[in-house]
Amino acid sequence: MKDTSELLKKVRKIEIKTRGLSKNIFAGEYHTAFKGRGMTFAEVREYQPGDDVKFIDWSVTARFNHPYIKVFEEERELTVMLLVDVSGSGEFGTSVMSKKDMMVEIAATIAFSAIQNNDKIGMIFFSDKIEKFIPPQKGKKHTLYLIRELLSFEPESRKTDVAGALRYFTNVIKKHCTAFVISDFMDNVADSSFTSALTIANRKHDVAAIQVYDHRESELPAIGLMKVKDAESGSDMWIDTSSKKLRIAYKADWLRRQDELRQALSRSGVDTVSVATNEDYVKALMKLFKLRA
Numbered sequence: 001m002k003d004t005s006e007l008l009k010k011v012r013k014i015e016i017k018t019r020g021l022s023k024n025i026f027a028g029e030y031h032t033a034f035k036g037r038g039m040t041f042a043e044v045r046e047y048q049p050g051d052d053v054k055f056i057d058w059s060v061t062a063r064f065n066h067p068y069i070k071v072f073e074e075e076r077e078l079t080v081m082l083l084v085d086v087s088g089s090g091e092f093g094t095s096v097m098s099k100k101d102m103m104v105e106i107a108a109t110i111a112f113s114a115i116q117n118n119d120k121i122g123m124i125f126f127s128d129k130i131e132k133f134i135p136p137q138k139g140k141k142h143t144l145y146l147i148r149e150l151l152s153f154e155p156e157s158r159k160t161d162v163a164g165a166l167r168y169f170t171n172v173i174k175k176h177c178t179a180f181v182i183s184d185f186m187d188n189v190a191d192s193s194f195t196s197a198l199t200i201a202n203r204k205h206d207v208a209a210i211q212v213y214d215h216r217e218s219e220l221p222a223i224g225l226m227k228v229k230d231a232e233s234g235s236d237m238w239i240d241t242s243s244k245k246l247r248i249a250y251k252a253d254w255l256r257r258q259d260e261l262r263q264a265l266s267r268s269g270v271d272t273v274s275v276a277t278n279e280d281y282v283k284a285l286m287k288l289f290k291l292r293a
Helices: 002-024 027-033 058-064 099-116 140-152 162-172 192-204 244-267 281-292
Strands: 039-046 068-074 079-085 120-126 130-137 178-183 206-213 225-229 236-240 271-276
Touching (some): 002 099, 002 140, 027 099, 027 281, 058 068, 079 099, 079 130, 079 162, 099 120, 099 140, 099 178, 099 206, 120 140, 120 162, 130 140, 130 162, 162 178, 162 192, 192 206, 192 244, 206 281, 244 271
Parallel strands (some): 079 120, 079 178, 178 206, 206 271
Antiparallel strands (some): 120 130, 225 236
């Protein structure tokens, strides 16, 4: 009972923070950045100079002996899917919060932005397998259910396969939708299977990537001997952080992996932002939305 009570408190805390952000900060940006793709017939009106002739309604034009055109309006309703990485590496965090905590808040903020625009929202939890699929629905009740699942979910696996998650998403969601892949991308992003899965998903849908990382993954502090653990494999090792050569090699490896990720996302035409756990994810989301406006 205590666990349930604590979970509900966490859900409420996340709801208050992220719903406020989506309502006060993201409302306009979200609407502008993620427009509906479908067009529906609205009305017929008289042709005006500059109108596209391909929309002329020839039957009405013949009836009134004067050119008329069909007017279409955009379908606003979207389906939004969140592909959330729940692998073991998300538990890492050396600053204000862990990567998992930040991913939860980002996912919740997008979810509340979606329901305020009357969009459907669904979720895929993935590790190196599909851990859980929640079909898209509308409404606050559904969004609170998603947040509860994000906070309490315990994955069966601790490893990562982003490409597998993208392939599943492409197969299971038939109707065009907007999707956010929220992950630290601690995966082999240089592999052709990652770029291929990303490209196919983005051709069928509208995909954006949000990378969440910890600043200690990009740079080691010089604090002497340090025991480190691979969160996904569980293996431990000691490293000497007082070694300048080691710190330079560590930084170079991070930059190499970041460059591989950027190249893969760029080749696939996917918009992306990266945010560290000690940074403001609000700014990162605003940047992503403006990229798409």
